[in-house]
Amino acid sequence: MRKSYDAVVVGAGIVGAACTLEFALEGMSVAVVERDAVAGGATGAAMGHVVVMDDSAAQFELTRYSQSLWHELALELPADVEYYRPGTIWVRRTAFPRSCSTQSFSPRLSQICAPPSMVVFGCPLMPS
Numbered sequence: 001m002r003k004s005y006d007a008v009v010v011g012a013g014i015v016g017a018a019c020t021l022e023f024a025l026e027g028m029s030v031a032v033v034e035r036d037a038v039a040g041g042a043t044g045a046a047m048g049h050v051v052v053m054d055d056s057a058a059q060f061e062l063t064r065y066s067q068s069l070w071h072e073l074a075l076e077l078p079a080d081v082e083y084y085r086p087g088t089i090w091v092r093r094t095a096f097p098r099s100c101s102t103q104s105f106s107p108r109l110s111q112i113c114a115p116p117s118m119v120v121f122g123c124p125l126m127p128s
Helices: 014-025 057-074
Strands: 007-010 030-033
Touching: 007 014, 014 030
Parallel strands: 007 030
Antiparallel strands: none
């Protein structure tokens, strides 16, 4: 066992794994410290789901960029990695009026949202 590392990553969830990968790609020796099971904390609770959010323009851009990075990484992952893109359904507490489109609920999300014909029970289907 090594006695020293170039970097120590605390947490083996989605963020810790991404940091570990980047360090390793830079040729660094990395130790990962995890209190419980790998991806057993917030990542496991969220199913490792990387979703686009739009509470602000900055959040939208950052989360969309993050999602695109994971989609690119998927091409390099081994076949036995459990990576899949199930999609997201955004659920509203009230139905959309029949006359409105996805533009009505969020201008930013509508950039990546399915067309209005894909709205099911007032829930636009979102790619993830």
